[in-house]
Amino acid sequence: MALIRPADWRPQGVADLEPRAWEALHETTLNVCVTAGAGAGKTEFLAQKATYLLQTGICPRPRRILAISFKRDAARNLAERVAARCPPEQARRFSSMTFDAFTKHLLDQFRDAIPEAYRPPSDYEITFVTDDQVRAFLRRAGAPNVAADALTKAIARVPLPLEDADIKPRTREILQGFWHEMYERYHACLLTFPMINRLVELMLRTNPKILQALRSTYAFVFLDEFQDTTYPQFDLVKTAFGAGSTALTAVGDDKQKIMGWAGAMKNAFAEFNALTHARSIDLLCNWRSHADLVEIQHQIARRIDPEVELPEAKQDRLVDGDIAAIWEFKNRDEEITALAGWIAREIGSGRVAPHNIAVLARKRVDRVESELEPALAAVGVTLRNLARNVGAIALQDLLAEDLTTLLIAFLRLGVSRRNAAAWTCAHDEMGRVLAVMEDDPAGQRQLADQLSTIARHVRKTLQTLSLDAGEVRGLVLSLIEAIGENALRSATPAYYRDADFARVVDGFVVLLEESIDASHSWSEALDRFEGLNQVALMTIHKSKGLEFHTMIFFGLDSRSWGSLQPDADEELNAFFVAFTRAAQRAFFTCCEARGGRIDWLEELLGDRVPRVSLQSA
Template sequence: MSGVRPGDWSAQGVEYLEPRAWEALRETERSVLVTAGAGAGKTEFLAQKATYLLQTGLCPAPKRILAISFKRDAAGNLAERVATRCPPEQARRFNSYTFDAFAKSLLDRFRAAVPDAYRPPSDYRIVMPYGRDYSDFLTSHGFHGVRTDKFEHAIARERLPIANEGSQLQRAVATYWQAQYDEQNGVRLSFPMINRLVELLLRKNHSILKALQLTYPVIFLDEFQDTTFAQFELLYTAFGGSEAVFTAVGDDKQRIMGWAGAMPEAFAKFEEGFAAQRISLICNWRSHADLVQIQHLVASRIDPTVEEPEARGNRRVDGDVCAIWEFATKEQESDYLAHWVEREVQAGHVEAHDVAILVRMRADQVEGELSQAFANRGLRLRNVARNVGDIAIQDLLGEDMTQILLRLIRLGASGRSPESWNASLLDLQHLEAVDHGDEAGQQLLQERLQTFVREMRRTLRGRDPVPGAAGEVAQSALDFVGAEVLRRAFPSYKRQPDFYRVWNGFRLLLEDSLQHAETWSGALDEFEGFGQISLMTIHKSKGLEFHTIIFYGLDNRTWWSLTPDRPEELKSFFVAFTRAKQRAFFTLCAERGQPIGWLERILLPGGVRRVRF
């Protein structure tokens, strides 16, 4: 569909958009701030607006739409939704990044234009320091009067160049930058440092700034409530004062990244900085009315003025949809959870991979507490926070390389997979820049893919599905695509260390998956987590949804900071609660802590039962 008149355009792939969503979608002359609660379909709204702009020509070729999300899987999900609604030549003009990936792509592309004093070499290393790393630096360099948290925030916020003078904090930051550039094993940059370098690059180079503004007249911002001061400053340096039109979506009730520097008044700052109109969505497409009613009690405590959502989900379960399960011992708790999940899965009420156990922190520790009880019931608990090599499983699954290689191997492992075939063709079209209208090019891609699939099937038939075969099979898929082609197509893989981190993680997870499977198809299902209960932290659950969530540890020790005067902790609880489509349960164990009385007084009037075992 191309060249559709705006008045004739209709929503793609969905039956209904609420009137306020239509209002925000059709606003193309000025920036809009779309506030939308849990389950409101923020990602779907952005996909629909992108489709509208591309199909009507309101964002004409060669101009592009820049979409920025906080999580890699969210960025990928948004790009996939646009790709299913638009022909390839239009979808290719929708560029979806995380904040970090966007900044890194600009640094890698325009590194030579960074002022001399801060220009990193091409082989710089990405590092992700912890608080103890900053503390060790301050101690070793004699900055005993500087607090670690203030130092970390200053690295992320201080504009470059930084003079090694003034306050002790400023001198500490300047010394830290110098130390990272003087490292014996090469320059080391964190993502906050990359942000600062790109802000400097754009501020000092008008031609690059102008080219960026001409390329992207439309910018989407997802989960805007978590935007940091540095990220907002980078956006303003890049697009402030230009003709760019923003669409930002978010929910202040889900602002849980204050500890990472999220702005406390992000919405007001956006409205002021980009003269934006605010529009609120009220539908909840995820949860049914009984669950939404309880969630609204928590939302009202966070914001007494919040509108009550209009529940659009259908209830498909009987019995409790929300309860607090109280146990005397940890052993009783883990045994009951495993028994309950086993019963629900065997009864066909829910698939194992549509159940999530959410923890506030220390997923590795909770895995140790629960995994044996689940294994005794024939259930697999998957800690998606666990690292394979140098990358967490959840992050690995959201990588472009992972999805491309996985689809190719699945074509060889299955008899017929139209979904994987079509997706792989789209991958090849993107990687090799073959135009949708190029019939000869399309035919050549199909023939190449057919040849590869035959060879992959022959390889898999000749190799038992054992861990030792993982490397050969993964390498076959990578050789077909081409490592250099991948690195050229995706800026995040341009540097060899970044490419290898994902590639090594892919091979290791495939190898691990083959330890638990009898067939190649089964190994790929294992790789993606089918049939396994997900274990993750509440922060990693954001943006996801599950049929049933079990929140592990609703007590005053696990949630020692959940007090009436700390709203951000209640927001974290709210985020966890709203991941549920059908049911949400909370466990309380006397060995771990005591009830959080004030929170229970919010929940119990909504029909939430406390069940003692």
């Protein structure tokens, strides 16, 4: 395919970019640190920069671009945007994955290169260690006075091998005991993601050939949501790409740092700039929210950073009446009933679609679901808890899986012969799985024939099956067999291990079974599976990177936000993140029975966010 001269290249799929985004896009020789506030369009910026690098040949074949995100749906969203803007042979040189997926892929691919003393077996299992488990270990290790979080931080921050680490002898002894227990005490070798980061960093540091191969593969690396980068992740970035052979672009916003509890660095951007001597560029536009909402967001942003510039709102206001308010209630029954009624009326009036409404909870999402779901069901509205697990995988993660995308596309083709979107999706995904190039006519004909064969197989199978959840596993396994399990797993590094692939398959089966049980047709079941016409319920952390027409935050009170104080930076950041998910409206419920008012916050918001009864809103 002919390349485009850099001077002639124009943005793909959008009218234009803001001037500062053009600066950051054109900077290809220096590392770049891009501050992108709420609604600044950082995903679109990264997609445009990837497209620019690929279409102009600045990232030449066969070198690739690596984009690392923190959430699966964010990684997939970015990959889809690049695929929509570039021919397949160029888009295939763009790898978008989460940090955990990236490090796990390197561990699985080069496990044998890890020094023997720390080399895990191939059948290791991933675990998430709780404070109670850490405290139990410390008691066994004869160190009950050591704080659990201190050990957790040390596991993440102390590089391997422990024998060479510059730490106190007693600290070394405790850490060695922890690693030994994780490898030997349980039914299988257990690894946390911070441990995997440390193992991969050790592997790269002690194997120059693998390190050089990695640097030769990726000419450019994008680091999304960089404010939430942890110390072991940053150490891995330094080892892998810190020598200058790869151009780095870090994107994020300190005002949206909400992962300090999970080990996020205190000064991520300052350390990145010190390491890479990056050029710093601030994006100023807000493409998500209209001007009235942006002004309120700016009040919060100024409390976090007094020097922050007022963004230029690029979205139109499409609604009348209040665009932000605190809805007050005397008791829980009144809160639930009134909220469910308001949502039903808004949907019924056509002002907003169900999937464009999100209910965010600070904590106890399951409890909110148990209260709100029956009330919404009574008025004909379905609530979808995206924070829950299906099988052993989070629902929100399952929906972003490559396997899910492909299976749903084929099931849609089985339900309807004329579904252009499903055919295009299946074609693109199968082309990726089978590595069929766009300029390969014979390969394209073979791909089209295989798609038609699989679609007919699915259509025939669905016609013979009753709408029975008991039939789902057999259906899914036969579809995977028709696609080709080996090809599927080879094309997606995250499916390399049997346990990881099985977890996604099992989650898919569980969710489809649930959807069938609540449906009267296969088409309705697939709609339920994908969350169409359902109101989303999630935590703040799960909402990061998403946007909704109307956001309703459940519980603005001193109990839900017990740690939100004027000097609690990360809690205020979390509040800011919650508020900025909204494109048109943002509301908060406040119930006297659940907790008291947060007076200083309401004073900060001022008259722009009035306290009203829902009946008068």
